[in-house]
Structure formats: structure tokens, C-alpha cells
Amino acid sequence: MKSLRIICAFLLLIAVFCSCSLDSKYSSEFFAMDTVMSVTACGKQSETAVNAIADEINRLDRLFSVQNKNSEIFRLNSEKQLNPSDETLELITRSIEISSMTDGAFDITTEPLSRIWGFYSGLENRVPSEKEIKAVLPSVGAEHIKIDGSTVSLDKSTSLDLGAIAKGYSSGRAAKILEENGISSALISLGGNVRAVGTKPDGSPWSVAVTDPDNSSEQIGVLSVKDRAVVTSGGYQRYFETNGKRYHHIIDAETGCPAQSGLKSVTIVSQDDTLADALSTAIFVMGLQKAETLYNDNNDLFGAVLITDSNEIYITENLKDSFSSYHSYEVIKA
Amino acid sequence: MKNRIWIIIFSVTVLVCTAVWIGLSFFPSPSKIVGIYQNGSLVEKVDLTAQTGERSIELNGDYGKNIISVTHGRIEMKSADCPDKLCVKHGELKSAGSPIVCLPNRIVIKFENQSGSADAEAGALL
Ligand SMILES: [Zn+2]
Numbered sequence: 001m002k003s004l005r006i007i008c009a010f011l012l013l014i015a016v017f018c019s020c021s022l023d024s025k026y027s028s029e030f031f032a033m034d035t036v037m038s039v040t041a042c043g044k045q046s047e048t049a050v051n052a053i054a055d056e057i058n059r060l061d062r063l064f065s066v067q068n069k070n071s072e073i074f075r076l077n078s079e080k081q082l083n084p085s086d087e088t089l090e091l092i093t094r095s096i097e098i099s100s101m102t103d104g105a106f107d108i109t110t111e112p113l114s115r116i117w118g119f120y121s122g123l124e125n126r127v128p129s130e131k132e133i134k135a136v137l138p139s140v141g142a143e144h145i146k147i148d149g150s151t152v153s154l155d156k157s158t159s160l161d162l163g164a165i166a167k168g169y170s171s172g173r174a175a176k177i178l179e180e181n182g183i184s185s186a187l188i189s190l191g192g193n194v195r196a197v198g199t200k201p202d203g204s205p206w207s208v209a210v211t212d213p214d215n216s217s218e219q220i221g222v223l224s225v226k227d228r229a230v231v232t233s234g235g236y237q238r239y240f241e242t243n244g245k246r247y248h249h250i251i252d253a254e255t256g257c258p259a260q261s262g263l264k265s266v267t268i269v270s271q272d273d274t275l276a277d278a279l280s281t282a283i284f285v286m287g288l289q290k291a292e293t294l295y296n297d298n299n300d301l302f303g304a305v306l307i308t309d310s311n312e313i314y315i316t317e318n319l320k321d322s323f324s325s326y327h328s329y330e331v332i333k334a
Numbered sequence: 335m336k337n338r339i340w341i342i343i344f345s346v347t348v349l350v351c352t353a354v355w356i357g358l359s360f361f362p363s364p365s366k367i368v369g370i371y372q373n374g375s376l377v378e379k380v381d382l383t384a385q386t387g388e389r390s391i392e393l394n395g396d397y398g399k400n401i402i403s404v405t406h407g408r409i410e411m412k413s414a415d416c417p418d419k420l421c422v423k424h425g426e427l428k429s430a431g432s433p434i435v436c437l438p439n440r441i442v443i444k445f446e447n448q449s450g451s452a453d454a455e456a457g458a459l460l
Contacts, residue, residue, distance in 0.1 A: 187453055189454050189455075192456060193456075194454045194455070194456045200453070206453045206454065207452040207453050207454075208453065208455065209454070209455040209456070210456055210457065211456065211457040213457075219452065219455065222433070222452050223456075230456040231457075232456040232457025234457055237457065265457065267456055324433065324435060326371075326435045326437065326440060326442040328437060
């Protein structure tokens with residue numbers, strides 16, 4: 001009888017073990033920040049963590065949204081002065097830093113431009129006249145934002161849009177929540193902003209594909225990463241066509257028009273989610289040559305995969321061992 | 335006597351459960367369908383689990399011949415005339431995110447699963 005009991009206990013243990021290894025993976029998909037988000041986590045607290053992430057991202061969306069009339073950004077844009085939450089203040093401050101790091105290629109004050117091009121829901125996409133663009137340009141630029149202590153003020157016609165950085169900031173927060181819950185294996189995708197947390201459960205790196213900008217169902221290569229954000233910006237993601245010409249949504253603050261830098265898609269790999277998100281837009285705007293200079297000065301901060309309009313692929317040297325592709329590519333050396 | 339029978343039944347159950355668990359953890363994905371591509375188009379799909387014995391597939395490219403070897407549950411580039419031989423050095427195809435690539439002869443060998451070969455895709459809005 002005693003041995004029977006031991007065997008029973010052993011069996012129970014195995015049953016628990018079995019169910020644990022099957023149940024410890026938890027996935028969730030949800031809509032926020034005008035896109036689809038998915039989080040998959042492996043570990044004991046995965047369900048708690050994934051649900052906490054969804055709550056946190058929805059909370060951040062309510063702070064950062066340009067469209068939501070109750071958001072802090074909406075209020076700042078209409079009142080031109082606000083004492084925002086720590087998160088909003090932190091993100092605006094960081095945006096200004098990245099603006100100066102990229103010589104203005106990254107710019108959160110392009111809201112009035114996106115508006116006249118009709119890139120907000122409820123507006124119609126249209127090509128504005130040169131006169132309209134010229135009228136708006138003087139209020140564009142990070143120099144129109146003033147931060148005094150915890151007060152943010154904007155010049156009269158200036159408005160902010162954190163759309164090119166908010167998802168990156170959110171994925172950084174999500175990674176933090178996973179860490180707090182002791183999860184060392186997870187994959188986050190916030191509308192194509194990918195964050196690989198730790199490794200796969202078997203210890204191998206996560207593989208993150210880079211979308212072919214000409215055909216979204218194809219991939220131009222795969223990055224093997226651990227603990228990295230991988231973010232792509234491309235003109236193919238959102239655009240409209242008029243008279244046979246395509247106009248995408250990434251506006252160059254200098255010209256007031258969709259950026260035409262010769263790049264079709266920019267993928268940034270970094271430990272810093274916020275930076276990865278912002279730089280993918282900035283480099284898309286600044287083009288290959290300036291990207292090389294930026295990489296030379298900051299090769300410890302990020303790596304990049306660039307695809308030019310003529311379909312050449314460039315990767316930075318620090319991604320040489322993690323990028324695989326059956327296309328040929330050039331390596332940008334530091 | 336009755337107890338002994340129960341002990342045997344339980345022991346067998348324990349063994350089976352353990353074996354299944356070990357099996358599951360070693361082969362997490364049942365998908366062992368591999369696509370062989372050259373110049374971006376599909377040459378052949380191979381089910382590694384259905385393969386018995388060894389089979390060779392020969393492909394010719396600008397830089398000569400590649401020989402792919404398929405055995406049960408395993409595929410690799412056995413030899414290649416390409417200058418870098420990276421495809422041969424890659425060894426066995428193990429993960430979806432790391433396909434066997436012969437750049438000079440434009441050959442790709444990768445696992446086929448429903449949503450591409452990677453765990454995630456940057457830039458895809460879904
Ligand atoms: Zn080769």
C-alpha cells in the first residue's frame with residue numbers, strides 16, 4: 001500500500017509538471033494605438049503579465065493619443081500648456097533629445113502637416129497645395145516646444161503627435177512588466193514593433209523577419225535576436241494614391257511632404273525600444289548617407305537594415321552575425 | 335495481489351507519461367515540412383518525417399553544383415561548388431528562423447509553416 005501511495009504521488013507530480021509546461025505559455029491579442037498588438041509569454045506568471053501589459057498599453061494610449069479628446073497630448077495641443085504625467089513628460093523630453101541627435105529628422109511636431117495631408121482617421125487623404133504646406137512649416141520643429149520643470153508649453157500653432165515613438169515606449173514598458181513578473185522568454189509585437197524578450201524557451205534566439213516592402217507576404221531576411229527591439233518603418237505601411245502617384249505617411253519636417261530619401265524601408269535593432277522606434281522613422285527620413293554617419297557615431301546604440309528604392313540591402317556591421325538573407329547585401333562599417 | 339497489479343498499471347502509466355513528456359519537449363513542433371527554393375521559386379517540398387533512408391537532391395547554379403542530403407528528420411547541404419561554402423558550414427537545418435542559404439547559387443532551404451519562417455515579423459502591421 002505504501003508503494004502505491006508513493007507511485008500515486010509521483011504520478012501527480014508528473015501530471016502537474018506536464019500541465020505546467022503546456023499551460024505556462026500565454027498569448028493575447030488586443031487593439032490599441034490604432035493597430036493590433038500581440039504578446040506571447042512563457043513562464044509561471046505569463047497570464048498575469050500579459051494581462052497587465054494590455055492594461056498598461058491601453059493606459060498609455062489614453063495619455064498619448066492625438067485623437068482621443070481626453071488624452072494629455074490632445075489637451076496639450078488644444079491648450080498649448082500642460083503639466084502632464086511623468087510618462088508623457090518623459091516621452092516628450094526623449095523625443096526632443098532624439099530630434100537633436102538626428103538633426104531634426106525625427107520630429108514630433110509634424111502633427112499640422114499630417115493633418116493637411118489627411119493622415120488622421122476621419123480626415124480624407126489629399127495632396128495639399130504648396131501654399132498650405134508653407135503656411136504650416138514655420139510652426140514645425142522641436143524648438144517650438146518648451147519644457148520648464150514639469151510644464152510643457154507649445155508655440156501658438158504647434159501641435160504634437162507621438163505616433164512615431166509611442167509604440168516603442170510602450171514595448172519598453174511591456175518588457176519591464178515581463179521582467180517584474182520573472183518572465184525570461186516572450187515575444188511582443190505592437191503593430192509590427194517587435195520586442196524579443198530573452199530567448200525562446202529552448203534557449204535559442206528569437207527569429208524576427210524583415211518584411212519585403214514590395215510584398216508584405218514576403219520577407220527579405222531574418223534577424224536572430226535576444227533581448228532586442230526590432231522596429232521597421234516603411235512607406236508601404238500606410239499610404240494613398242492620387243493620379244498614379246503614391247504618397248506615404250512618413251512626413252519630412254523639412255519639406256512638409258512624404259519623405260523621399262531613397263529608402264523604402266528601415267529596420268532598427270536596439271536594446272532601447274523607444275530609440276528603435278524613433279530612429280526607424282528618422283533614418284527613413286534622412287536617407288542612407290546620413291544614416292551611415294549616425295551609425296558611425298552611435299554603433300553601440302543601434303543596428304539597422306536598410307532597403308533602398310532600387311532594392312539594394314544595407315546592414316550595419318554589428319548585425320552581420322544576426323542577419324540572414326538569400327538576397328545579397330552591403331555592410332556599413334563603423 | 336490486487337495491489338501489485340495496480341502498482342504495475344501505475345508504473346506503466348508513469349513511464350508512458352514521462353516518455354510522452356520527454357518526446358514533447360524534444361519535438362515541440364510537429365511541422366517538419368521543408369521548402370527548397372532556388373532564385374526565389376520553389377523547387378520542392380520535402381516532408382522530413384516521411385523520409386526513410388538517404389536521398390540526394392542536386393541543384394545547379396551559376397557557381398556549380400549543390401548536393402542536398404535528406405534523411406529521416408534531417409536535411410543539410412552535403413556539398414557545394416560555391417566559393418564561400420557557407421551553406422555547407424551551416425550544417426543541419428534546425429530552426430525556422432535560420433534557413434540554409436547558398437547566396438552564390440541562390441538556394442534557400444527553410445521550414446514551411448503557416449506564417450512565414452520566423453517567430454515574428456517587423457514591419458508587418460498585423
Ligand atoms: Zn553555398
